[in-house]
Amino acid sequence: MSTAERAVTVDPVVPADTESVGSILAESWGGPHVAVHGELIDASAQRALLARVEGRPVGLLTYRAVSDAEWEIVTLDATEAGRGVGRALLDGVRAEAERAGVRRLWLVTTNENTRALRFYQRYGFDLVAVHRDAVEAARRLKPSIPIHADGIPIRHELELELLL
Template sequence: MRVRAAGTADSDAVYGILTNVGARTIVVHGTTYDAATLPALVAEHDGRIIGVLTYNLVDGELEVVSLHAVDQRRGAGTALLDAAAAVARQAGARRLWLITTNDNLDALRFYQRRGMRLVAVAPGAVDAAREIKRSIPRTGDYGIPLHDELELELLIS
């Protein structure tokens, strides 16, 4: 597997992955992103893109806006997160951070096992985001009511 910065030749594949998982428009912490327009890293295997991470680098912080592996549990997510940390380090960023939701137990496990720490909870933030992006469901993974944003971070040294 190889991870690299996405180029213009990858636009269709990145767009396709983001669209297929419903992650093209992302509403978090009161901000709406078109993930297809953000800088991206791609993981590829045998010439096929198997994962995409989009990010926003601002004010010495790298926010992971989306992370999607086409085939889970094959290392693409870990490789993409490691590459994002390297981008943050190269840019002199002091932290890498992201938002997930209170129902996303698999993501919480994934990120915490890779050194990220839970640093904030925004009660009702998903309810507010649902006013902007009406397709956000009321019930999330594992039948858990979907209401809150959880912020995780990895300090970059």
């Protein structure tokens, strides 16, 4: 583990973190709402973990219990790439899930997000479903979702899971 990775701390969000949570969600998602699998989710109202480096907020993971056995990761955002922030956040939610007896962590990303696909699969997530043209429905809920990113049309939701 590198020095940079050891410098990342992850803790559950507390009321004093509200401003940091709002700032990260605004920067990454244009606000607290995320449109996914035909639903508009207020990420700021979900359970969350906040990553810090030297006391500064550098990442956020929001999640919700779908059932006693599975949790959905709603958002994962690292404001500083390459410091182990995303991995630390996943390690944190995984540890909490295992303590709670959760057997499945899952999330949805979109087809153009190749960096996220690589990251999650390297962590151990498996691609289990492709929801073709699902982003069209998401855009009806949140019209600010871009049409393209990195020259790739954003059309499909990809579901990944990690069995615990």
